[in-house]
Amino acid sequence: MASVTANRVDERLQQAPLLTRLLSRPELGAIAGTVLVFAFFAVVAGGSGMFSLKGVITFLEVSAQLGILAVFASLLMIAGEFDLSVGSMIGFAGVAIAIPVTLYGWPVWTAVLFAFGVAVLVGYVNGYITVKTGLPSFIVTLAGLFVLRGLTIGLTRLLTGRTQIPGIHKFSEGDWLAPLFGSDAFKGLFVWLAARGWIDTLPNGAPAVPGIPVSILWWLGLTAVATWVLLRTRFGNWIFACGGDKNAARNVGVPVDRVKIILFIGTACAAALFAAIQVLKFGSADTQRGLLKEFEAIIAVVIGGTLLTGGYGSAIGPAFGALIFGTVQMGIFYTGVDTDWFKVFVGVMVLVAVIFNNYIRKRMTEAR
């Protein structure tokens, strides 16, 4: 009797077969959805330039910018909270960079750090109010959405007399920190590839795209780091615990409030990063930047398999969610459909992707 139990490994320690483990991951549905979306556009828009080098970089860049927001939004949603203020935070952080630079002559790098500082503060306030009042974060950050957008417009108009701040490029040239946000990577490699004719070129022989926009590298890097944190660290376990059962988590010693506040700071900083990328890449800031991004981020997270109720999700899923969203957003362009119908198309594609993703996940988790 004793020898039998000794040979059997406790079932909690048992390793499920690799395939089963892969199939039960939250991001599986999103990956399947991505395949579906790519198949759709390969058929519909295969020859239209969407899958040329420039086309690919274009939709990857759109996906990357959304993906940066989505990764942090996903961590927060796994912990059971929402942040609806990220869209407004983008506009706010954008002018927080642009006004000090253009009006007061700050070096660009100090203005970028200042914007991140503001983001930490906003995230802390969002988180602190949410955990201290016990109000739904949906409401607290909805208030943040209005307050931040209003502050953005109000302060910008008060200080500059307008709502658009152009001309940042001439300040950011030569700044040591700016290339980290607004440049293209691997330029030399692209020139080299173009010279050999391995990638598309312009008529003058230069590569069709100058390089890989750094936003794509940020997206991949942050997704990798967030995945590692979620799956391999104590803090990652705390995040799941907060969203799973707050009280149980508290009872076993998880500092729920601290975890949530840190994650709110994370989403606000993601918004600041998004703003820095846009301001430094496009050389201007305006008060309308980031409009509706909070919902796009939530859509990407949900497509990515994270539950709206918290406690379940991943960081890779939202990356695929963002890829689906970005691909659809740019892809509709190549299908030749009138942009009046764009939102219908996006809405339907999103719904189809989520239903598909849900269906796959259900089947796989049941089959186990």
Next chain:
Amino acid sequence: MRKLASVLGAAALGVALSAAASAQEQIRIVMVTHGQAASGFWSVAKKGADDADADLADTVVEYRSPETFDMVTMAQLIEAAVASKPDGLAVSIPDADALGAAIKGAVAAGIPVVSLNSGSDVARDLGVMVHVGQTEFEAGEGGGEKMKALGVTKAACLNQEVGNVALDLRCEGFEKGLGVKPDIIATSIDPTEVKNAVTAYLTKNPDAQAIFILGSDPAMPAVEAVEGMGLIGKVKLATFDLSEGILEAVRDGKMEFAIDQQQYLQGYLPVVLLRLYKKFGLMPGADVLTGPGFVTKDNAADVIAWSAAGYR
């Protein structure tokens, strides 16, 4: 099974769409503007583009605009347009910093580019072949000359967006046309504020003979203010851009004229120009001015009908 059916459905739809897109060797022109779908002004410009698409059998026009006033999304739309290698690209340029790189990219890729509506001052630097639109200074100058002809010697510009360079240019042009430096009434677009500001200005300056309104938003509150003081006809009013209320005020003689930039042409003409460039290498040697067109009491009734039909 159902999944299979939906995949097949998507594939079938895809084949149908791609077949429709590449039916013949057609001239494909993409127009990217900053006009939001809900804007009354821009739906007229879009109608111009749609009509050009319908009128020209060998030309396909794809009209794109971001859902919100978002220059970054607009730049990405231009990038996507370039990747799709159209025969011609028409763009509006409200923010040369944000859009400049994408437009230069289109030029570098060998795509002929025409700009429309905004961007007359930066178009050449970006490699744009020709600009189709109204130049603000000249439009203001035309308004000033008309006011001068009406015998006005003291006037004010009503500026509802202080700091908007385009509006400043309109008022500077007005000054040149009128030959007298106008006062400036600075307000927001809030109708109560506009009305009170105009009333206060006319009370303080009883010798003022005209108010030149720099946009359509504050026009009707200004008319109300002047009407409320019983000064219609004594204080001459004119405005930029059209609306139903403005047209009726012009028809009824409450306003002298409205300056129309005829944005239908801004949607229609770039398509024609790019098509002719593709076919025969033709391109005008100077920018195409779609405005100022003047709506006065004489033609206001016609314009009201055209406005209702979506052309003005």
